[in-house]
Amino acid sequence: MPMSNPAASRPSVDAALRARYRRKYEQELFERVIPFWEQHSPDRAHGGYFNNLDRDGAVYDTTKHVWLQGRQAWIFSKLYRTVEPKPAWLEMARLGVDFLRAHAIRPDGRVYFSLTAEGKPVYLQRKIFSECFYVMALAEFSRAADRPDLLREAKDELEKIWTWAYDSAQVGRPAYEGAPAAQSLAVPMILLNVIEEVAGEDTLPYAAEVDDCLRRIRLHIHADTQKIYETVAPDGSRIDSPAGRLLNPGHAIETGWFVQHWVRRLHRDDLRQEALDIVRWAYQTGWDREHGGLFYFLDADGFSPVPLEWSMKLWWPHCEALYAHLLNYSLTGEASDWAAFEEVDRYIFEHFADPDYGEWFGYLDRQGRVTHRFKGGPYKGCFHVPRALWLCWRLLGDWPG
């Protein structure tokens, strides 16, 4: 396979090879992933989507998890707007947005975590992520459906989220005296992505917020040890506890491409190398050299991570890694970025993909055996797989050079 010289400024992987990958992802996305959700998820009776779908798409739980309602509405809006204005896609997005606006949000702006099929509240998290995915859905749908009123709603909700984001007492989780002051990577990282979606081309009004997110994210990146810590002290220093030592390679890799997108938008070339490095370092640390695949969690000092599922291989870190390495390669042309991309692609199609029924399995044990046969659950829906495939397909079709 032709590989570029590391010093080359332009990626030079053979155009035919790129075209083969593009075709592969196009087929996977539009023939095996999107149809799975189109066929099995819509709840035409009550609106919204069934997101708990068994291997073959059968509904095994009618609970509607709001993260996934929002994310699916976002995906179909995005495809409608950027791939093809299929009326069915817009209708699918509308099914989720209408359901969310009718049932998921409270008058105070808090958004439930889960609802019954009919839309009655089941659970409210003491976190801001349901709110974030609600906003993403509204923002993208507002553009797809030409509904500026919904963009206004999304922006208003984002303002509320912003005031809650770094003070969990505001969403009902008291901070006790002995709990160390800490910042979770998830918060600035998701906010950065939400702002990207809400702002669209009009980033200027969010300049301060984006700067703040980027500043906070950088606190987690410890270049001296090439580690990205999931939780750090407010000044970025390490917290010496299992939570403080926790590495989440998938989150770090996702952060890498989120930041890289902002590097491009804002011409922040000062952050370009760091965004490249985050992806490489997290991959280097997180890849299981014995069995392949990315660990879900690791302990930076080599202790056993406390979460029981630490050694499992989850679909979403691999989705993030697939796109992040391809994006890195498109920017650097370095053989190691391409090799990492291909290693992830191989692992995915040997382990997660399910040509028989479509969509991907979500959970494997360390050795790569499927542990959970369902395609959708409380945290897995129509989001990471189609987003990664769409991002890769788009990048491969719009290759720099």
Next chain:
Amino acid sequence: MPMSNPAASRPSVDAALRARYRRKYEQELFERVIPFWEQHSPDRAHGGYFNNLDRDGAVYDTTKHVWLQGRQAWIFSKLYRTVEPKPAWLEMARLGVDFLRAHAIRPDGRVYFSLTAEGKPVYLQRKIFSECFYVMALAEFSRAADRPDLLREAKDELEKIWTWAYDSAQVGRPAYEGAPAAQSLAVPMILLNVIEEVAGEDTLPYAAEVDDCLRRIRLHIHADTQKIYETVAPDGSRIDSPAGRLLNPGHAIETGWFVQHWVRRLHRDDLRQEALDIVRWAYQTGWDREHGGLFYFLDADGFSPVPLEWSMKLWWPHCEALYAHLLNYSLTGEASDWAAFEEVDRYIFEHFADPDYGEWFGYLDRQGRVTHRFKGGPYKGCFHVPRALWLCWRLLGDWPG
């Protein structure tokens, strides 16, 4: 091996074989388990115990988890009172009780879930279990140390727990409109155990509460399908959701011996067979015929259980099963009960025990490989292993017949 006739009313396993098991558990308990905690856990500077201990006993996190503070104080009080009045054991118990009373409980009776090494609050769960293990520690220590004032404290706290137990809004977890009315097996089961510990010989004042716990527990037992559901509707009917279909074999087996203890205390012979059956049914359903060991969770209808760790093998269900099968056998003399006991014993000593450093590993993958090297963590401390060994050792030494 001589096996009894299933119809025999007295167990007839060879006395020498019983003595060998008794000696094995005595050595494990007093030479490899209790010394591990005696050597590594005491925090002489601040009181309480370090419960997050690595394989070799090194402290990898100084957070003090209150469930485990209470449970360890209970174990050392129990050993002092029922095995040997070693002053060091009483002092060990006092270290925990003093720390708990000084730091874990709030003026309103709520008990924190975790504290810093110094005793500052880190986290408060919206559940009653920290309170339950606090009460168990005080009750047993009050007897060991002859401190009737502490039994009074324990009883007062138990009264509060009772008023909170079936209304989680009282401990800060709102019930939303769409959440199905449900009862968790954990609550009546743990309460039954706490009452056993608080009441001592004086069970009469708790007759109504014990009856209520037994009534509630029976709602979870579906004799028609031989399944014990972890979560049921208030009338005992099945809830058709992943939570409603969830089986937790370890909890069911633990419930079996809790109930059997009350059968003996209250001469409730009407419940004797049910208590035997719970253990057998949960074992029958929960044992992994392919790789051995008890699954952590199963779905009653064969769907993939949603929790990521469902197929792992945890130490505590095996602790419960070891004693529960031995207790069953002591009551029935049936070969299948003895065989189940020996199957669990074999699995434990081939997988969980750690002759090199003492105590047992807590977490294995489905195939039986150790996934977490630590001996103590947020949910594993000085409790299930010594309790099971002590219960088995005591039963083998006081054999009916």
